[in-house]
Amino acid sequence: xxxxxxxxxxxxxxxxxxxxxxxxxxxxxxxxxxxxxxxxxxxxxxxxxxxxxxxxxxxxxxxxxxxxxxxxxxxxxxxxxxxxxxxxxxxxxxxxxxxxxxxxxxxxxxxxxxxxxxxxxxxxxxxxxxxxxxxxxxxxxxxxxxxxxxxxxxxxxxxxxxxxxxxxxxx
Amino acid sequence: xxxxxxxxxxxxxxxxxxxxxxxxxxxxxxxxxxxxxxxxxxxxxxxxxxxxxxxxxxxxxxxxxxxxxxxxxxxxxxxxxxxxxxxxxxxxxxxxxxxxxxxxxxxxxxxxxxxxxxxxxxxxxxxxxxxxxxxxxxxxxxxxxxxxxxxxxxxxxxxxxxxxxxxxxxx
DNA sequence: TATTGTTATACTCTATAACTATA
DNA sequence: TATAGTTATAGAGTATAACAATA
Numbered sequence: 001x002x003x004x005x006x007x008x009x010x011x012x013x014x015x016x017x018x019x020x021x022x023x024x025x026x027x028x029x030x031x032x033x034x035x036x037x038x039x040x041x042x043x044x045x046x047x048x049x050x051x052x053x054x055x056x057x058x059x060x061x062x063x064x065x066x067x068x069x070x071x072x073x074x075x076x077x078x079x080x081x082x083x084x085x086x087x088x089x090x091x092x093x094x095x096x097x098x099x100x101x102x103x104x105x106x107x108x109x110x111x112x113x114x115x116x117x118x119x120x121x122x123x124x125x126x127x128x129x130x131x132x133x134x135x136x137x138x139x140x141x142x143x144x145x146x147x148x149x150x151x152x153x154x155x156x157x158x159x160x161x162x163x164x165x166x167x168x169x170x171x
Numbered sequence: 172x173x174x175x176x177x178x179x180x181x182x183x184x185x186x187x188x189x190x191x192x193x194x195x196x197x198x199x200x201x202x203x204x205x206x207x208x209x210x211x212x213x214x215x216x217x218x219x220x221x222x223x224x225x226x227x228x229x230x231x232x233x234x235x236x237x238x239x240x241x242x243x244x245x246x247x248x249x250x251x252x253x254x255x256x257x258x259x260x261x262x263x264x265x266x267x268x269x270x271x272x273x274x275x276x277x278x279x280x281x282x283x284x285x286x287x288x289x290x291x292x293x294x295x296x297x298x299x300x301x302x303x304x305x306x307x308x309x310x311x312x313x314x315x316x317x318x319x320x321x322x323x324x325x326x327x328x329x330x331x332x333x334x335x336x337x338x339x340x341x342x
Numbered sequence: 343t344a345t346t347g348t349t350a351t352a353c354t355c356t357a358t359a360a361c362t363a364t365a
Numbered sequence: 366t367a368t369a370g371t372t373a374t375a376g377a378g379t380a381t382a383a384c385a386a387t388a
Binding site: 045052 | 204206207214216220227246263336337
């Protein structure tokens with residue numbers, strides 16, 4: 001298992017590293033032509049996603065949650081009793097890859113499991129008090145982070161952008 | 172080295188797998204509340220990027236190029252003689268991770284290296300005739316792919332979306 | 343001394359197969 | 366027979382350190 005284990009809910013699992021390979025040299029103002037790539041939705045969506053995630057990693061480091069951890073906590077917070085299987089299909093996570101995450105959140109005392117009322121195979125996930133406290137702060141941070149990330153975007157533009165992105169990936 | 176090696180420029184390096192963990196069960200129309208996550212730019216940008224990349228992988232499989240391979244080929248195509256170092260800083264790829272890609276493209280006969288005119292440490296990258304032919308087709312596929320991906324988006328909406336995404340990640 | 347390209351390697355992320363216990 | 370959760374593991378993606386050749 002590559003996940004760390006600690007009882008301290010505020011300890012972060014790993015240091016967020018520098019996001020990517022920035023130029024080591026001083027000059028080189030990048031007179032490289034990337035106009036075709038910049039005309040593609042996929043290229044721009046990926047670059048934008050990575051840029052937002054980089055900010056997310058820095059701002060969420062104090063809470064010790066990566067983007068995927070936050071997504072899981074958010075689903076649990078807003079859907080108490082949700083099962084692992086439901087989280088997987090909602091967030092497009094493969095079941096074997098969720099096991100370690102839930103285990104880690106459990107060890108940190110953020111998440112608790114309760115027997116499922118109807119199905120003895122399943123277990124409902126809930127936030128502990130500590131988990132709820134941490135999630136409340138993390139969610140507030142995530143909200144305020146939006147303004148930083150969308151720096152040169154007006155609120156209207158941000159709404160437009162999110163609406164268009166949803167149109168792309170939603171069936 | 173985990174990269175494959177083949178002399179056939181049209182052979183694909185690997186099969187594009189199913190994109191993610193869809194529900195195996197029949198029902199479960201996902202009445203899970205994800206409204207907060209869906210209010211976040213990062214979440215939507217990542218989901219959209221993954222959706223586009225999934226289509227890209229399928230459509231580009233005949234050419235044997237992943238998104239990163241296509242990006243490298245595109246930069247070389249539009250900037251003949253570009254160095255590895257320039258590609259790295261342009262595409263945010265770490266130098267050690269580019270080595271294998273260039274090696275692979277070279278083995279497939281798509282890319283050739285020529286001595287740099289001014290700097291004997293560096294080597295300029297160029298497309299071979301086969302590389303140019305393959306890239307022309309791949310670029311045309313990438314362009315036509317845009318319409319598929321942005322299915323329910325009007326051309327104006329697509330332009331708006333790309334413009335807003337650029338605002339997010341561009342310094 | 344700094345940079346280009348490189349090797350080796352470690353860590354993280356994503357994916358598949360196969361198992362158990364329940365349904 | 367099918368599903369929930371799990372284990373083990375393979376493969377791909379991303380990161381750092383350190384080196385030789387050249388600037």
